[in-house]
Amino acid sequence: MxxxxxxxIATFAVCNRISKVLGFDDYKFIATPVVLLMLSFSIFVTQNTMESHFSISNIWQYYSFPFEAIIPFVVFIVAEIRRKRTKVL
Incomplete structure (x- = not known):
C-alpha cells in the first residue's frame, strides 16, 4: 500500500511539473503518457524479480550513498557559506 x-504521489508531481513547464493548465492528459513511460522504463531497468532483488541488495547501497549523504552535505556547506556571506554584506 x-x-x-x-x-x-511521484506520478502526480511529475505530471504537474511537466504541465507547468510546457505551459498547460491541466495535468490530467499528461498522466497516461507518463505512466506508460514509467512502466516501460521499469521493465527496461530490471527484467525480473531476481534481478531486481540482486541490484537492491548488492548495488543500491553504493549507488544511493552519494544521493543520501554526500550531495546533501555539500548543499548544506554551500548554504552555510552563502548565509555567512550575506550576513557580512
Whole structure:
C-alpha cells in the first residue's frame, strides 16, 4: 500500500511539473503518457524479480550513498557559506 501511494504521489508531481513547464493548465492528459513511460522504463531497468532483488541488495547501497549523504552535505556547506556571506554584506 505504501509503495502504491509513493508511486502515485511521484506520478502526480511529475505530471504537474511537466504541465507547468510546457505551459498547460491541466495535468490530467499528461498522466497516461507518463505512466506508460514509467512502466516501460521499469521493465527496461530490471527484467525480473531476481534481478531486481540482486541490484537492491548488492548495488543500491553504493549507488544511493552519494544521493543520501554526500550531495546533501555539500548543499548544506554551500548554504552555510552563502548565509555567512550575506550576513557580512
Amino acid at each position: 505504501c509503495a502504491f501511494i509513493k508511486v502515485s
